[in-house]
Structure formats: C-alpha cells, structure tokens
Amino acid sequence: MNLQAAINRNALRSLSLALAAGLALSPAMAQAGDMTVTVTNIPDAVGLVRIGICTEAEFPGTQCALHALVPAARGEVTAIIANVPAGTYAVAAFEDRNGNGKLDRSFFGIPTEPIGFARNPPMRMGPPSFADAALRIPAEGGTVTVALRTR
Numbered sequence: 001m002n003l004q005a006a007i008n009r010n011a012l013r014s015l016s017l018a019l020a021a022g023l024a025l026s027p028a029m030a031q032a033g034d035m036t037v038t039v040t041n042i043p044d045a046v047g048l049v050r051i052g053i054c055t056e057a058e059f060p061g062t063q064c065a066l067h068a069l070v071p072a073a074r075g076e077v078t079a080i081i082a083n084v085p086a087g088t089y090a091v092a093a094f095e096d097r098n099g100n101g102k103l104d105r106s107f108f109g110i111p112t113e114p115i116g117f118a119r120n121p122p123m124r125m126g127p128p129s130f131a132d133a134a135l136r137i138p139a140e141g142g143t144v145t146v147a148l149r150t151r
Contacts, residue, residue: 032083033141037068039093040076041148043114047097049077051146053137059090060127072097084141090133091118093146114148123149 037051049072052064068079072095094103094115104112109126117123121132135144 031139032085033137033139035066035081035084035091035137035141036078036143037081037091037093038076038078038143038145039070039116039148040145041114041116042072042075042077042095043148043150045072045074047072047095047099049079049093050096050101051079051081051091051093053081053084053089053091055087055089056130056134059130059133060092064092084137086137086139088134088136090130091135091144091146092116092133093148095148110151114150116146116148118144118146120147 035053037053039049039051042049049070051068051070052058052061053066054061054064058064066081066084066089068081070077070079092115094111094113096102097113098104103115106112115123117128117133118135119133121128127133
C-alpha cells in the first residue's frame with residue numbers, strides 16, 4: 001500500500017467518524033416539541049390574547065421569541081406554539097383589548113388589561129419573578145394553563 005492511499009483511507013475514516021458523531025448528537029441538541037397553552041378566565045371577546053413563552057432574559061417583556069396571537073374569546077382560548085426547545089421558561093398571557101401590542105397600565109403602573117402567568121404566582125407590586133412563573137418544558141413539549149386576572 002502506498003503512502004497516498006493510506007492517507008486517503010485515514011482521512012475517510014476520520015471524516016466518517018466525525019459525521020457519525022455529528023448525526024448522533026444532532027437530535028439530542030435540536031429536540032423541540034409543541035407547547036399547548038390554554039388561557040382561561042378571559043372576560044370578553046375583545047382584541048387579541050397575546051401568549052409568550054419567555055426565557056429569563058426576555059421576562060417579563062411582551063416580545064418573547066416564542067409567542068402566539070389568538071383572537072380573544074369569552075372564557076378560554078388555546079394556542080399551540082411549535083418547536084419549543086427544552087428548557088426553563090416563564091409563560092405569560094394578556095388580553096390586548098385595543099390591539100396596540102403592549103400591556104396597558106394605569107397611571108400607577110397597574111395593568112388595565114387582563115394578565116396571567118403559568119403557575120398563577122402572586123402579583124403584588126409588579127410582575128412575579130421569573131422563578132415564580134417559570135416551568136421546565138421537556139423536549140417533547142407539553143401543556144400549561146394560564147388564568148387571566150383583572151384588578
């Protein structure tokens with residue numbers, strides 16, 4: 001066997017092993033499931049229900065990368081947010097009654113539109129902490145219910 005053939009064979013073997021390792025790891029790293037979010041206690045069918053699945057860095061904002069907009073309906077609505085990677089997220093929702101894309105607040109900073117969070121944490125002087133509203137979402141996805149509150 002000549003030297004060039006041995007080098008080519010070793011290079012091909014190394015490339016094959018690298019590809020096999022990459023294929024074996026990619027499903028574990030790229031696993032994402034669908035998250036079904038049901039929002040309850042919607043007082044009326046006005047505007048949109050905005051749902052966000054937020055990382056700690058995004059929370060408590062209204063511009064979470066994983067989100068859904070659903071026409072409001074009295075009672076409850078359900079949205080499926082696809083391809084949610086496994087991780088810890090806070091789930092929040094509010095009824096955007098005037099469709100301006102943000103949670104409206106009174107002069108004192110109190111929400112004037114119905115709002116809620118996963119795990120129904122207390123809201124005292126502002127939004128709950130990320131830890132209070134967060135849950136672990138597995139790779140296969142899951143379901144969560146968010147009950148809106150009005151003050």
